[in-house]
Amino acid sequence: xxxxxxxxVNPVVGVPVSHESAAAHVTGTALYxxxxxxxxxxxxxxWPVQAPHAHARIxxxxxxxxxxxxxxxKVLTASDVPGVNDAGVxxxxxxxxxxxxxxxxxxxxxLGESIEAARLGAEAVVVxxxxxxxxLTLTEAMAAGSFQGNQPTVARGEPDQALAGAAHRxxxxxxxxxxxxFYLETQASFAYIDEGGQVFVQSSTQHPSETQEIVxxxxxxxxxxxxxxxxRMGGGFGGKEMQPHGFAAIAALxxxxxxxxxxxxxxxxxxxxxxxxxxxxxxxxxxxxxxxGRLQALTATLTSDGGWSLxxxxxxxxxxxxxxxxxYYVPHIQVHGRVAKTNKTSQTAFRGFxxxxxxxVMEDLLGRCAPxxxxxxxxxxxxxxxxxxxxxxxxxxxxxxxxxxxxxxSLLDRADVAQRRAAIAEFNxxxxxxxxxxxxxxxxxxxxxxxxxxxxxxxxxxxYKDGSVLINHGGTEMGQGLHTKMRQVAATAxxxxxxxxxxxxxxxxxxPNTSATAASSGADLNGGAVKNACEQISARLAEVAxxxxxxxxxxxxxxxGKVTGIGFHDRDLSFADVVHDAYFQRIPLFAAGYYxxxxxxxxxxxxxxxxxxxxxxxxxxxxxxxxxxxxxxxQLRADIMHDVGDSLSPLIDIGQIEGGFVxxxxxxxxxxxxxxxxxxxxxxxxxxxxxxxxxxxxxxEMPEQFNVHLFERAxxxxxxxxxxxxxxxxxxxxxxxxxxxxxxxxxxxxxGIAVELASPxxxxxxxxxxxxxxxxxxxxxxxxxDAVRPPxxxxxx
Numbered sequence: 156x157x158x159x160x161x162x163x164v165n166p167v168v169g170v171p172v173s174h175e176s177a178a179a180h181v182t183g184t185a186l187y188x189x190x191x192x193x194x195x196x197x198x199x200x201x202w203p204v205q206a207p208h209a210h211a212r213i214x215x216x217x218x219x220x221x222x223x224x225x226x227x228x229k230v231l232t233a234s235d236v237p238g239v240n241d242a243g244v245x246x247x248x249x250x251x252x253x254x255x256x257x258x259x260x261x262x263x264x265x266l267g268e269s270i271e272a273a274r275l276g277a278e279a280v281v282v283x284x285x286x287x288x289x290x291l292t293l294t295e296a297m298a299a300g301s302f303q304g305n306q307p308t309v310a311r312g313e314p315d316q317a318l319a320g321a322a323h324r325x326x327x328x329x330x331x332x333x334x335x336x337f338y339l340e341t342q343a344s345f346a347y348i349d350e351g352g353q354v355f356v357q358s359s360t361q362h363p364s365e366t367q368e369i370v371x372x373x374x375x376x377x378x379x380x381x382x383x384x385x386x387r388m389g390g391g392f393g394g395k396e397m398q399p400h401g402f403a404a405i406a407a408l409x410x411x412x413x414x415x416x417x418x419x420x421x422x423x424x425x426x427x428x429x430x431x432x433x434x435x436x437x438x439x440x441x442x443x444x445x446x447x448g449r450l451q452a453l454t455a456t457l458t459s460d461g462g463w464s465l466x467x468x469x470x471x472x473x474x475x476x477x478x479x480x481x482x483y484y485v486p487h488i489q490v491h492g493r494v495a496k497t498n499k500t501s502q503t504a505f506r507g508f509x510x511x512x513x514x515x516v517m518e519d520l521l522g523r524c525a526p527x528x529x530x531x532x533x534x535x536x537x538x539x540x541x542x543x544x545x546x547x548x549x550x551x552x553x554x555x556x557x558x559x560x561x562x563x564x565s566l567l568d569r570a571d572v573a574q575r576r577a578a579i580a581e582f583n584x585x586x587x588x589x590x591x592x593x594x595x596x597x598x599x600x601x602x603x604x605x606x607x608x609x610x611x612x613x614x615x616x617x618x619y620k621d622g623s624v625l626i627n628h629g630g631t632e633m634g635q636g637l638h639t640k641m642r643q644v645a646a647t648a649x650x651x652x653x654x655x656x657x658x659x660x661x662x663x664x665x666x667p668n669t670s671a672t673a674a675s676s677g678a679d680l681n682g683g684a685v686k687n688a689c690e691q692i693s694a695r696l697a698e699v700a701x702x703x704x705x706x707x708x709x710x711x712x713x714x715x716g717k718v719t720g721i722g723f724h725d726r727d728l729s730f731a732d733v734v735h736d737a738y739f740q741r742i743p744l745f746a747a748g749y750y751x752x753x754x755x756x757x758x759x760x761x762x763x764x765x766x767x768x769x770x771x772x773x774x775x776x777x778x779x780x781x782x783x784x785x786x787x788x789x790q791l792r793a794d795i796m797h798d799v800g801d802s803l804s805p806l807i808d809i810g811q812i813e814g815g816f817v818x819x820x821x822x823x824x825x826x827x828x829x830x831x832x833x834x835x836x837x838x839x840x841x842x843x844x845x846x847x848x849x850x851x852x853x854x855x856e857m858p859e860q861f862n863v864h865l866f867e868r869a870x871x872x873x874x875x876x877x878x879x880x881x882x883x884x885x886x887x888x889x890x891x892x893x894x895x896x897x898x899x900x901x902x903x904x905x906x907g908i909a910v911e912l913a914s915p916x917x918x919x920x921x922x923x924x925x926x927x928x929x930x931x932x933x934x935x936x937x938x939x940x941d942a943v944r945p946p947x948x949x950x951x952x
Contacts, residue, residue, distance in 0.1 A: 157690055159683060160870060160877040162801070165714050167646035167653050168876045171806040175639040175658065176387065176632075187389050188343040188359045189420045195347065199228055201405055201419040202273035203261035204280045205428065209289035209498040209839020211255040213262060217281040221265055224279050226272025229413055231264045231405065238375030242401030244365070247464045248501065250373060250401055255284065256463035257498050258830075258839035259428035266409050266417060289498040289839055291832050293330060293437045293460050296495035303461060303496040304469045309476045309762045311548045312487035317452035321443025325524050329440075329516060331914035333460070334433035334505055334822040335849055338633075340389025341426040342399055346370075346406035347416035354381045354407050359388045360399040361631050362671035367663045369400035370407045381407070384662035391633035392818070393504030396671045397466055398430045424844050431503035432828060434459040434471055438516040448528045450539050452487040455479060455516065459509075461494040462501040467508075468494045473605050473759065475509035477549055477766070481517045481887075482559050482597040483539040488548045498839055499830065504673060506818065507883045510600055511890075515823075515914065518596055518890045522897050523909045532894060533572075533595045537563060541599070551601075551765040558772045559597055562796050562866055566595075569864060570776045570794035579778070583902050588783040590902035591791070594895030597774045598797075600884040601767030602675055603752055605759070609670040610752035610768075612680035616645065616688040618744040622716070622731030624649060627659045629669030630681040635882055636807035637677045643804055644682045644875060648689035650713020651730050675880035678803060679768070680750055682875035688748025695744075699737045700728055753873065769871055771879050773797035775816065775888035777858065781899040786922030788896060790820070793858035795888055800871035800879035812863050812885040819889025821852035824896070824916045850917075896921055904928035 162168065179185035192198055206213075218230035233240050233251035242250045252260060262282060267273030290301050318324060345357040354374065360366045363383040371381045383403065388395060402419050409417035421429065440455040457475055461468035472492045479490055521539075525532040540563070541556040567573070572593065579591045603610050614628040626645050632638045642656040649655075659665070670680065696718070697711040704711065706720045719727035737744060757766040778791045795812060802808045826849065831840045843849040870877035893916050900921060901910045908931050913920035 159686070159875055160872050162876050163647065163650065163714070166876070168643045168803045169801060169805070170643070172639065172643065172653065172804060173806060174636050175642060186386060187340050188345055188357050188386060189418070191357050191386070192345055192418045195416045198416045198418050199266040199268065199409060199413060200270045200273045201409060201417060202265050202267065202270065202277045203425065203429070204263045204265065204277045204282065205259045206255040206262055206282070206284065207258065208255050208284055208286050209258045209291065210287040211284040212287060213253055213255065213282060214285050215283040216263065218263065220279040220281055221276035224272065224276045226268040227265060227276035228268065229266040229409065230276070230280065231266065231409055231412065235408060235412055236373060239372045242369060242404055243397070243464060243466065245465045248401070250404060257500055258841065261429060264405050266413065291497055291499060291830055291839055293435060293458060293495055296460070296497050297437070297458060301496045302493050304465050304494045306491065306493045307473060307476065307759070307762050308489065308491050309548050310489040314452045314454050314487040314489045317487035318441060318443040318454065321451045322446040323444040323528060324441065325527065326441040327520065327523060328438065329519050330437040331435065331515060333435040333502060333828050334826050335427060335828060336392045336394030336432070336505060337849070337851055338388070338390030338392060338394060341421045341423060342395070342402050342430060343420040344399065344403040344406040345416065345418050346403065346410040348410050348414065352380070354411065356381065356383045356403050356407055358383055358385055358399050358403045359395055360385050360403065361388070361391045361395045361633065361673055362397070363631065363661055363663050364667065364669045365671065366400050366403045370404050373404040374407060374411055382662060382664045384660055385631045386660045388631065388633035392506045393508060393673060394430060395633070396504045396673050398503055427844050428841055429500065431462060431466060431501045433505035433822065434461065434468065434502040434509070434512065436475070436512045440516065440520060442520055442524065444524070444528060448530050448535050448538050450483060450485045453485050454489045456491045457513070457516065459494050459512070460497055460499070460502060462497055462499045464501040465494070466501040466503045468502060470605050471504065471509035473509070473762070475513035476762065477547070477601065478510040478513035479517055480548055481514040482541060482599040483517065484541045484545045485548065490548070506815065507886050508674060510883065511819065511887050514598070514887050515890060518894060522894050523911065526901065526907050527909050529907065532898065536597060540597070550763045551767060554769060558798055558866070558869070559599065562772055562774050562798065563597060566774045566776060566794060566796040569796065572776055575778065589780060590899045591778060591780045592895050592898035592902055593776060593778050594891040594893070594898055595774065595776045596888070596891040596894055598772065598884050598887045600771045600887065602679065602771055602880045603755055603766060603768045604670065604674045604676060605757055605766045607755045607757050607766070610676065610680065610755055612670065612684040612750050613666045614681060614684035614688045614748040615665055616685065616692060616746055616748060618692055618734055620735055620738050622651070622655060622734045624651065624656045625659055626656060626685060627665040628681040628685055629661065629666040630677040631661045631672040633672070635811060636804060637672065637681065639807055640678045640803045641681060641685050644685050645689050647876065648686045649693055651716045655716065675882040675884065677882070678878065679874055679880060680752070682803070683750030684748040686748070686875055687750055688746040691746035691748065692744065695742050696733050696737055699740060699742060700733050703728060703736070768874065769879065771798055771884040773884055773888055775891040777891040777895045779892065779895040779899050781896065781921060783903060783925060786918040786925060788899070788918065788921060790856065790858040790892060792860040794862045795885070796864045796866055797885060797888070798866040798869050798879060799881045800869050800874060801877035802865055803876060803878045805865065808865065808881045809863050811881045813861065815883070815885030816888050817852050817857060819886035820856065820892045823889055823893045823914055825850045825852055825856065827915050827917055900924045900928055904932045
């Protein structure tokens with residue numbers, strides 16, 4: 156059996172190639188779900204009726220007025236559902252609700268001959284509501300005891316005892332916001348019924364199999380009666396893992412009821428007001444350090460804002476709790492978790508899936524405590540890195556922990572940090588109203604789904620008689636380059652040029668029971684399955700070639716479309732000729748591949764086990780400049796070193812690192828979700844409903860100098876061609892931006908002050924942090940009224 160990680164001579168993996176659809180993307184010829192509508196006739200368009208209350212009971216609904224609007228064909232309500240009136244997997248998300256749970260909740264859907272007819276029909280629907288008390292903020296939810304789902308705990312050692320014996324103890328609270336996915340392509344589904352009664356749904360979904368299951372149970376059908384295809388997505392970021400299911404079900408229900416194709420594509424305002432976001436979190440913590448600044452103990456409670464239903468809130472919370480340690484060893488720890496229930500959109504997966512929130516708590520803690528310990532924040536972080544032989548709080552050994560120190564030191568050298576710190580000190584000494592600073596943070600991110608069953612994948616590979624190859628696999632393409640990597644994996648496994656490989660759209664009647672393309676595991680899982688299928692075929696072809704070359708099949712080699720033997724220099728066969736001969740020898744030229752991640756175990760009740768195949772490591776250094784009077788800032792430079800193992804596709808990986816960093820910086824510094832929390836008529840309304848009110852990172856927020864380097868000599872055994880995941884981990888590198896801002900704010904005050912910085916750290920938030928530093932500088936004890944104060948030292952108790 157071939158090793159999963161070993162690469163042959165002249166592999167196609169590891170070669171920098173452009174995204175397989177790059178030309179189509181930039182020329183506008185790439186098709187997305189909504190582009191397919193024009194190929195059909197008599198299409199109906201869906202439009203929601205959205206409730207104007209954060210929480211209300213529906214007393215009466217009159218749909219008849221809509222049916223007299225010209226062009227309106229049907230109003231879909233709960234009475235039309237032949238199966239289960241639910242759009243989720245927890246059975247707490249009614250597709251057509253009887254109780255409004257958030258402002259903008261869709262209570263019914265109008266189908267019209269045009270979008271305008273459907274919109275006017277929706278306006279004509281009469282709904283009578285009885286407003287109910289609502290809970291909007293984490294503070295309100297915690298005060299009211301409004302929680303949902305499990306409340307897990309991760310624990311190790313004796314934290315209370317260790318805190319009591321710590322040389323330094325600090326405590327604090329931290330609340331930070333969520334993030335809108337703002338994918339370029341909004342949620343879209345297109346459904347029709349074929350001549351055999353099969354329901355066919357084109358959906359912009361990261362999880363076609365689950366979309367298939369939800370559509371089937373809404374329609375009262377078996378799964379094999381529903382086919383879901385995802386051609387490609389214009390971005391997903393986790394927002395299309397669970398959220399598309401209900402929209403696909405609406406389109407499919409409409410098609411089933413009317414016998415006509417139904418198109419459902421949300422406009423931007425509908426998408427933002429109907430779909431979930433990254434979970435906001437509140438954290439309260441107490442930490443103990445020894446005299447050298449090494450973490451001895453941590454107790455914390457993490458509360459996430461799950462919104463109105465569970466969705467993926469429980470696994471998001473679990474991953475946050477599993478990543479609160481980030482790159483640091485905490486010998487004694489206890490972390491409690493809980494999910495708040497609020498009257499807001501049901502928050503969902505977002506790149507990092509809770510990991511960023513857990514890491515941010517730790518990095519904020521260290522950033523606040525470092526000056527109180529009299530240590531440089533980067534040095535405090537380095538002193539607490541995991542070392543070989545240590546394990547996480549949930550019991551998983553941290554393999555390759557030495558890479559943390561190696562990456563950290565290498566980045567210090569490559570980014571000229573020591574020289575730049577000296578230059579920054581000189582700059583700051585002569586610029587009283589502008590200060591610069593450097594922030595440096597690490598990343599340790601576990602790769603695999605916490606739910607062990609999801610760590611499997613399938614693929615179907617066809618080799619045609621002319622030697623060309625068609626691949627189907629269970630992963631979806633959302634711009635991240637998964638299909639590009641799968642073509643490179645197949646070309647390497649079969650020993651053919653990349654031009655021989657074509658990839659078909661993801662669909663449930665080709666590869667069944669797929670996992671979501673999420674958790675950064677798309678290339679690991681589907682790459683393993685594609686490689687397995689290709690190796691089945693190449694083993695058969697090796698038998699055919701061996702007979703022709705008069706050698707043992709084990710000595711046959713496939714390389715760049717040629718088939719030869721070990722040590723052969725004067726004789727080879729073409730791949731196409733061997734395939735041709737195999738066909739006439741009745742050798743099968745197709746294979747179903749399968750892969751399951753080995754060595755995983757997770758006990759969700761005890762929050763113990765080894766849920767991750769491996770850890771991805773990285774570090775970032777960011778330099779910023781802050782204006783004293785406005786809080787405005789610039790990112791001057793960012794240097795990143797990241798561990799992707801042996802890269803499958805370096806251009807794709809570098810692009811993912813750059814994009815993840817910028818998206819993370821957006822979450823931490825710009826993207827500020829605001830709801831109306833007043834007691835007025837608009838209570839619960841999301842006020843940041845568009846790009847005009849919700850600020851996204853653009854070119855002007857990019858670092859003026861941006862350097863990305865892939866960590867070298869980093870083969871990961873047991874993973875396809877020695878690679879590592881790259882989708883989510885780079886997002887957390889952007890924490891360095893926030894920590895740089897903290898350091899720049901601190902530069903305006905005296906040494907030893909703990910700077911509290913809101914998240915997102917918008918220019919306004921930075922301004923108020925500057926004001927607190929100014930007040931702290933004039934405070935008799937060196938701390939401002941709002942500053943974090945260390946408790947009385949243990950020795951004095």
